[in-house]
Amino acid sequence: MSSASGAEDSVGLPAATAVYVLYRTTSLDLTWIPDDVEVIVVHNDDRETLVVGSHRVRHIRSTTNLGFGVGVNRAAAQSSGQRLVLVNPDTQLASHHWSALARGSVDEVVAVPLVAPDGIATSVVSRYPTPLSLALTAWRV
Numbered sequence: 124m125s126s127a128s129g130a131e132d133s134v135g136l137p138a139a140t141a142v143y144v145l146y147r148t149t150s151l152d153l154t155w156i157p158d159d160v161e162v163i164v165v166h167n168d169d170r171e172t173l174v175v176g177s178h179r180v181r182h183i184r185s186t187t188n189l190g191f192g193v194g195v196n197r198a199a200a201q202s203s204g205q206r207l208v209l210v211n212p213d214t215q216l217a218s219h220h221w222s223a224l225a226r227g228s229v230d231e232v233v234a235v236p237l238v239a240p241d242g243i244a245t246s247v248v249s250r251y252p253t254p255l256s257l258a259l260t261a262w263r264v
Contacts, residue, residue, distance in 0.1 A: 137161040139224055140204030144194030145172060148212045153178050155215045161204045165194035206233075 140161040146168055153176030162178045167188040174180055183197050199207055208224060224233050
């Protein structure tokens, strides 16, 4: 059984591997992640990234942007954690989020809900697109 922090279980594998796929990221704050969580950082560019925190980080480097999915697949192939935690570079979660991740079974997908400014959990922070965001989204398609 995994601990709430992400500690190794009786088999000796980390309960979680935090995976970051970076592109044009200059710094990465890992101070909020428990020390016993495995961290893999995939670099989809040739930039140097300042990593803040006491973690031993495994870096996977590419000189070109191969995309988020390829980055996740590369990290998953090298992960020893029982659960992959896909983390955006600007994410900072609270300890109760890690507890939820550690309590989940191996067949569950666990997500931390986004919270709108009014405090209500939502799937997106801005429920209704602005004319500008709608035009930009349409342009990307």
